[in-house]
Amino acid sequence: MAEVVARNPLTAGLSKTLLPQPCTLVIFGGGGDLSRRKLLPAVYNLALDGMLPANFAVVGFSKQELEDDSFRAFARDGIQRFSRRPLDEKHWADYARSLFYVPGSFGDAQAYVELRRRLEKVEGEFGIPGSRVFYLSIPPSLISTCLEQLKAAGFVAKPGEGSFSRVIVEKPIGRDLRSARAINSTLAQTFDESQIFRIDHYLGKETVQNILVLRFANSILEPLWNSKYVDHVQLTVAEEEGVGTRAGYYEEAGALRDMVQNHILQVLALITMEPPWSLDPETVRDARLEVLRSLRPLRGASVDTHVVRAQYGPGHHHGEDVRGYRREDDVKRDSTTETYVALKIFIDNWRWAGVPFYIRTGKRMPKRASEAAVYFKPVPEILFNTNRDAPLDTNVLTLRIQPDEGFSLRLSSKLPGPKIRIYPVKMDFHYGTTFGESSPEAYERLLLDVMAGDATLFMRRDAVEASWSWVSGILDAWEASRVRFVPEYDAGSWGPIEADRLIEADGRKWRAL
Amino acid sequence: VSGASLAADAPRPVRIAELAHELARPWRHPEVATDEVPATRSLMGNLVVLCRSEAEGAEVAAEVGTIVAHHPSRVILLVADAGSESTEIDASVATHGRLVARSQQVCGELVTLRAGAPAVRRLPSMVRSLLLGDLPTALWWATPDAPPLAGELFGELAHLADQVIYDSFAWTDPLRQLVVTANWVGGGGDGAVSDLAWRRPKLWRRVLAQSLDPGLAPGALESIGEVRIEHGPHALTQAWLLTGWLAFRLGWEPRGGRTRPGPEVSWAFEWTHGTPRVEIRRLTDGIPEIHTLHVVTKVSGRPVTFRFEMQEPGRISVVAERLTDRVLSLTGPVQPRAELVARQLPDLARDRLFQSSIALARTMAEAVL
Numbered sequence: 001m002a003e004v005v006a007r008n009p010l011t012a013g014l015s016k017t018l019l020p021q022p023c024t025l026v027i028f029g030g031g032g033d034l035s036r037r038k039l040l041p042a043v044y045n046l047a048l049d050g051m052l053p054a055n056f057a058v059v060g061f062s063k064q065e066l067e068d069d070s071f072r073a074f075a076r077d078g079i080q081r082f083s084r085r086p087l088d089e090k091h092w093a094d095y096a097r098s099l100f101y102v103p104g105s106f107g108d109a110q111a112y113v114e115l116r117r118r119l120e121k122v123e124g125e126f127g128i129p130g131s132r133v134f135y136l137s138i139p140p141s142l143i144s145t146c147l148e149q150l151k152a153a154g155f156v157a158k159p160g161e162g163s164f165s166r167v168i169v170e171k172p173i174g175r176d177l178r179s180a181r182a183i184n185s186t187l188a189q190t191f192d193e194s195q196i197f198r199i200d201h202y203l204g205k206e207t208v209q210n211i212l213v214l215r216f217a218n219s220i221l222e223p224l225w226n227s228k229y230v231d232h233v234q235l236t237v238a239e240e241e242g243v244g245t246r247a248g249y250y251e252e253a254g255a256l257r258d259m260v261q262n263h264i265l266q267v268l269a270l271i272t273m274e275p276p277w278s279l280d281p282e283t284v285r286d287a288r289l290e291v292l293r294s295l296r297p298l299r300g301a302s303v304d305t306h307v308v309r310a311q312y313g314p315g316h317h318h319g320e321d322v323r324g325y326r327r328e329d330d331v332k333r334d335s336t337t338e339t340y341v342a343l344k345i346f347i348d349n350w351r352w353a354g355v356p357f358y359i360r361t362g363k364r365m366p367k368r369a370s371e372a373a374v375y376f377k378p379v380p381e382i383l384f385n386t387n388r389d390a391p392l393d394t395n396v397l398t399l400r401i402q403p404d405e406g407f408s409l410r411l412s413s414k415l416p417g418p419k420i421r422i423y424p425v426k427m428d429f430h431y432g433t434t435f436g437e438s439s440p441e442a443y444e445r446l447l448l449d450v451m452a453g454d455a456t457l458f459m460r461r462d463a464v465e466a467s468w469s470w471v472s473g474i475l476d477a478w479e480a481s482r483v484r485f486v487p488e489y490d491a492g493s494w495g496p497i498e499a500d501r502l503i504e505a506d507g508r509k510w511r512a513l
Numbered sequence: 514v515s516g517a518s519l520a521a522d523a524p525r526p527v528r529i530a531e532l533a534h535e536l537a538r539p540w541r542h543p544e545v546a547t548d549e550v551p552a553t554r555s556l557m558g559n560l561v562v563l564c565r566s567e568a569e570g571a572e573v574a575a576e577v578g579t580i581v582a583h584h585p586s587r588v589i590l591l592v593a594d595a596g597s598e599s600t601e602i603d604a605s606v607a608t609h610g611r612l613v614a615r616s617q618q619v620c621g622e623l624v625t626l627r628a629g630a631p632a633v634r635r636l637p638s639m640v641r642s643l644l645l646g647d648l649p650t651a652l653w654w655a656t657p658d659a660p661p662l663a664g665e666l667f668g669e670l671a672h673l674a675d676q677v678i679y680d681s682f683a684w685t686d687p688l689r690q691l692v693v694t695a696n697w698v699g700g701g702g703d704g705a706v707s708d709l710a711w712r713r714p715k716l717w718r719r720v721l722a723q724s725l726d727p728g729l730a731p732g733a734l735e736s737i738g739e740v741r742i743e744h745g746p747h748a749l750t751q752a753w754l755l756t757g758w759l760a761f762r763l764g765w766e767p768r769g770g771r772t773r774p775g776p777e778v779s780w781a782f783e784w785t786h787g788t789p790r791v792e793i794r795r796l797t798d799g800i801p802e803i804h805t806l807h808v809v810t811k812v813s814g815r816p817v818t819f820r821f822e823m824q825e826p827g828r829i830s831v832v833a834e835r836l837t838d839r840v841l842s843l844t845g846p847v848q849p850r851a852e853l854v855a856r857q858l859p860d861l862a863r864d865r866l867f868q869s870s871i872a873l874a875r876t877m878a879e880a881v882l
Contacts, residue, residue, distance in 0.1 A: 008734070009762040010722035013866040019722075022729050050716050050845025053723045054831050094828070094842045127837045129729055162728070428553070430613070 020451030021164070022055035022128050024119060028146055029137035030060020030071065030101060034170070036078035038201075039135065040099075042443035044079050047095050048088065049440075051448060055127045060101040061115055071101035084441055098126070106138065107145045112153035130163035133450055137170060143183055147190040159192050166450055168197045171262050173459075175252060176475060177468040184461045197450050198459040202263040203270075204442030206431055207405040209457070211270045211372075212284075214399070214407065221397075222275070224376065226351045231377045231394065233271065234358045234511055235264055238365035242312065242322065242491070243339065247330035255341040256309070259361040261471045265292060266459065267401070268357065271372055272347055281456040285463065292466040294349040303477035306345065308487075308498045309338035312364035315491030322364065322491045336486050339363040342499035343474075344506075358503050360510065364491040369513045370401040384412070384422055393424040406430040519582050520544070520612070524574075524605040524625060532604055532624065532643065536587075540608045542617045552610075552617040558858060559650040560586045561640055561670060565658070566594055567627075573655050574623065576851035581609050581621025583855035587645050591636050592627045593666065599629030602639065637669040649675045651858055657683040659690035661697035676705035678857050680850070681750035682801065688878045691750060695875035698868055705860060709853045710750040711867050714803055716845040717755055717821070720829050723843070724819055725808065730833070733819075734763060735786040736811035742792070743806075745799035750874075752793045752803055756780075757874035758866065765789060767873070770880035778881055802826065812836055 011019055025043065027035050046052050060071050076096070079087050102118050104111025123130055132155065136146055147167075150156055157165045169187065174180030187196050202208055215221055224230070237259050243250045250258065269288035276287040298306050313324035325331060325339050340362030347357065376395040379385050385392045396410040408428040415421040449457055489496040494510065503510055520543050527535045540552050560580065564570040570592035577588050609621030624643055628636055644650055652674035654660045660667050660679050671677050684690045698706050725733045740759065744752040760767070765782035772778050776795035781788060796804060800823075808819040818834040827847035830840050848856065 007728075008722060008726045009764075010718070010725065010734070010759070012762060013864075014719070014722065022723070022726075047844055048846065050719065050827075050843060052843075054720060054841040054843040055723070055729060090825070091828070091844050094844060125837070125839045126841060127729065127833060127839070429555075 020051065020053055020056075020448055021131060021453070022053045022126075023131035023133055023164070023451055024056070024123060024126075024128055025058045025133045025135060025447070025451075026115070026119070027058065027060050027062075027135045027137055028106065029062050029135075030058075031062040031064030031066055031074065032137055034137045035060065035062075036074060037082045038441070038443045039137065039447070040075040040078045041083035042441050042447055044075075044087075044095055045084050045440065045444050046448060047098075048085055048091055051444075052451075055129075057098045057100060057122045057126050057128065059115070059119060059122060060099070061104060061111075063103065063105050065103050066101045068099065068101050072096045072099050075099055084444075106142050106149065109149060109152065112149050112155070116153060116155070130157070131165070132163075133166045133168065133447075135168045140172060140174070140179075140183065143169065144186045147186050151190045156190055156195075159194050164195070164453070165191070166195050166197060166453070167191050168199050168450055170199055172253065172257060173198055173262075173464050174468065175257055177465065177472045180464055180468045184464065188461070193461060194455070196461070197446075197455060198461075198464060199446055200262050200266055200459055201442040201446065202401070203266055203457040203459075204444075204446040205401055205405065206440075207399055207401045207407070208267060208270060209445075210407070211267070211399060215271075216275055225374075227353050227355045229376055230352075230355050231375045232356045232358060232506075232508060233375065234373045235268060235271075235360075235371075236373075236511065236513060237264060237361040237370045238368060238494075238513065239361075239363045240317065240365060240368045242317075242364050243325060243328050243331065247328055250339075251331060251335060251337050254309075254337045255339055255361050255363070256471060256474060260341060260343070260359065261467050262459070264359055264361060265295075265467045265470075266463075267372060268359075269463075271374070271399075272352055272357075274351070279456070281454060284456050285460045289460070289463045289466060290349075291347060292463055292470065294347045294352075295470045296346040296348045297470065297473050298343075298345065298477075299473040300477055303474050306343060306502075307474055308340075308342040308496065308502050309478070310340040310362070310487045310489050310496040310498065311335070311337070312339050312362070312491040313488035315364070315493060317364060317492045324488065324491065325363075334484065336483060338486055340489060340495050340499070342495060342502055344502055356506065358508070358510070360495060360499060362489075362495055365494060366492055367513065368403055371398055371511075371513070372401070373398045373511055375508075384420070392422060404430055518611070519578055519609055519620070521578060521609045521621075521623075522607045524607040524623070526603070526605050529602060529604055529639070532606065535606050536622060536624070536643075540610055540617065540619050542610055542612045544612055545617055552619060554619040556585045556587055556620070556622070556645060556648065558584065558586045558648045559644045560584075560588045560653060560854075560858065561644075561650065561674065562588060562590045562653045562655050563666070563670065564590065564592050565656040566596070567592060569656055570625065570627070573653075574625065576849075576854075577621060577623050578609055579849070579851035580855045580858075583852065584858040585620035586858070587622045587643070587648075588624070589640055589643050590623060590625045591640070591670075592625065593633045593636060594627065595630045595633070597627075597629030598631065599627075600631045601629070602632050602635060603627040633666060637666070637673070640670065640673060644673065649861055651676045651678060653854055654679040657685060659684065659694045661693050662690070671704070674704060675861055676707065676857075678707050678709065678854060680709040682710055682747050684750065687749050687753075688882055691753065691871070691878050692875050692882070695871045695878075699872050699875075703863070705863050707857050707860065707864060707867065708750070708754070708871070709850065709857070710748075711754050711864075711870070712848075712853050712857060714751050714755045716827070716829060716843065717803055717806065718758060719845075720821055720831060720843045721759065721806070721808075724821070724831055724833070725810075730810075730812045730817070730819075730836070732814065733808075733810045733812050733817070737763070737789045737808055738787065738811075739789065739807075739809040740791045741794070741805075741807040741809075743794045743796055743804045745796050745801045745804055747801040748803055749793075749795060753874040753877060754867075754870055755803065755806075756791050756793065757870040757872070757877065760791075760877075761866075761869045761873045767876050767880055770877060772881050780877055780880065800826065 269291040273287040276283045311325040342360040374397045413425045607623045610619040770780035779792040806821040820832045
C-alpha cells in the first residue's frame, strides 16, 4: 500500500480494496450461468457503489453466439433476477456501454485473435492500459486448453511489467491430488503464482472475513481459543437442495470433494490458525496452510471410525415428496457417491491437541445453514453445576455464515425469582439487522480484491494441494473398500444415524439448527 | 437498507423524571399483537444532535429512521431554541424497530429535548444522564454555526463525545468559519471530527486519484498547470476542502490568492515541479455540489485537459481531451445527509487526511481574507 501511495499520493486514505486498478475483466464462459447469476450482477453492484475505476470494461468470451447487444440483454436479465440491488435505469446505460462480447470456441486459436482485436479496441476507447483479469468460469477440463491458448496468443504479461495479467480459477481445482497438481502445473506454466487467484466464494462472505476480526480484535476470545478451554467445535454446511441439474458434476465429486476439500477446510483454517504477524496476504495464507498441514491424517481403518458417508433417500422436503439421490436424473442407479459426509478430525498442534472437530455437510437437509460452533468446556461440578442429571449448558460461540450472517454467544443466566434457577440465554448478533444493510455479495469483494491485486482471500497452490493431500487418505480408503451401497438418510432429515453415533460415542450431540 | 421494514412510534411526551423508565419499557412492534414475541435491543452508539430551531429539529427527526437503520443508536435530539423564553425542558420519546422472524428488534431510540433560551445551559446535564454507557457517543452539530463559535454549550457537549460531526454546507460566512473551525480541528484532542462537506466529494477524490494515476496517465500529477473548479450554491467549502486535499497530497504550497470581480477566487501554488494555479468559481444556481473540475496537465509530455463533470448527483463523466475520445463515467451512491451521518458514525479514528486538508484550506482562506 505504501508503494501505491508513493506512486500516486492521491490514493492516501483509500483502502487497498478501494483501489481497483483500471483493467478489462475477460469472462471465459461469459454467456454461462455463473456469469449471469453472479459475476455480471457483482460487477454491476460494484459500479453502482462507485468502486470500479472509470477505465474499466467487461468482455464476455464463450461459445454462445451472442453480440454485444444480446450480451447486454443477457447481463440485464441476470441483474434483474439475481442482483443484490435492483436494476437502476439511470445507471444501466453507463454499465451497459462497458460490456462487450466475443463469441468463440476456447480451443480455437483464431477466436483468440479476434478476442485480442476486440480487447485492444475496447482498451483504446476506455483508456485501459492493457491490464486484464481473465476469469475462467469454465469446466475444469477446459482450463488447460484456455491457458495454452492464452499463452500462445501472447495474452500473459509477466509480473512487474507496466500492465498486469491475472487469472481467476474456480473450484474444483482437480478431483484428487494428482489432478490438482496437474492443473496447478498448467497454471504455473502460464502464470506466475502471484497472478493466480483460486477463488472460493466462501472466503468472500462477510462472516468468514469476520472470523479473523472476531478472533484478533477482541481480547477476551483469543486467550480461550485453545484446547484448555475449548471442548469441541462443530462445523455444519447444510443444503436444502438435492443434486438438481448438477448430477453430471456431482456424481464425479460427492460431498467430500464438493464441500469439505475447499470451503470447509478453508473455514476451519481461519477458525484455528495461529495469529498471523501481519495482514499481508502471504502471511495470512502461510498461517492457514500450517493448519492444513497439522490435520491428523485419516487413512485406512481410521476412516471407518472417523468418517460417515451417506446418500439421501426418498423423503419429504417442506412437506413435499422428494426422490432419493439414486432416482435423480443423470444419477446412476447403483451410485455410491456420497451426498452427506460427517467427520471427526483433529489438528495435531500445540493449540488444538485433543480437541475434536466435528464436521457435517449434506444435501437435502431440512434447511440451508452454514455455521461453525465453538463449544467451551463446562464449569466445574460445584456451585451451580452440581446436578449431574441436569448439567449446565456450556458456553457456545456460533459463527453463522449463511443464510443469516452473524454470531451468537450462549451464556447461563439466573431466571428471575427467589430461587436460583439457571437458564441459557443467547446474545445474538445479525449482520442484516444490526447494520441494517445488505452485505456485499462474496463475488463483489473477491473481484475487487483481484483488481487490487490482494490475494489474501484466495487459495494458494500449496494450500490447495495440502487439502487434497489430506482428503486423499479418505478417498483412497473409500476406493479400496469397494462398497456397493452407502447408507441412506431420509431427504429432509439431518443425516444418517451413523453420523449421530459418530458424535454421540463421545458423549456429545450435533447441534439443532 | 435491507431486512424487515422499520417501524417507529409517534413521539410520546414524557416527564423528565420518567425518561429512564420510559426508555426501559418493553417495546412492541405495531404488527405484534401479544407480549409473547420477545423484544431485543441492539444499539451501537449514542448520537447527540444539536438544533437551534423547531424547523431544524423536525428535519433531523425525519432523518432518524435512516440513521438508525444503518447505525442503531440512541439519538438524543436537542432543540435549543433561542427564540423561546420557556424555562422548562420538554421531553418526548419514540422508538424505532423491526420485526425479524419471531423477534422484535429495537434499533433506535429518539429522545427529543426542547429547551428555551433560559434552559439551554441545563441540556448537557440531561444528556449525561441519558447516554448509554460503554458505547461510543457522537455529537452532530446540525445547525449552520461553526461549532467552535457556539461557546460553552458546544464545549460541554463535545466533551461527552468521541466524535463531532458538523456540516459546513449552509455556513453564512464560510471563509471566516472555515478558519475558526480549522484552528479548532488542528488544536488537538483525541476525538474524531468530520465535516459532511468533506464526505460529500468522496467520489471526486476517487475519480481524480484514478484518472491521474501514473499507471494510466504518466506524468499527469507532476505536470498539473491549472485546476478550475465550478460549484453550485452552498458548495464552497466542498470545493475548498477538495482543493486543500489535492494541494496537501501533492505537496503544493500556497503562494498567494486573490478574489476577482464576481464569485471567483484564485490561488498560485508552488512545488518542486512548477507553479500550478487553482481557480474556484461559484455558480449562482444549480445543485449544491461541485459541478465541474478541469485539470490542465501533460501526459507523457503531451498537453491534456481532464474534464470532470457532474452529469447528475452520483455520476461524474471524465474526458481526457487529446488523450482519448471516449467519455467515461464513474458512478457512486447518492447519499442524503442522514446517510452521510450514518456512515460517519462508525469512523471513530481521527481522519488525518481531513485534518491536513482543512489546514491547507485555512491557509488558502487566510490568503484571501
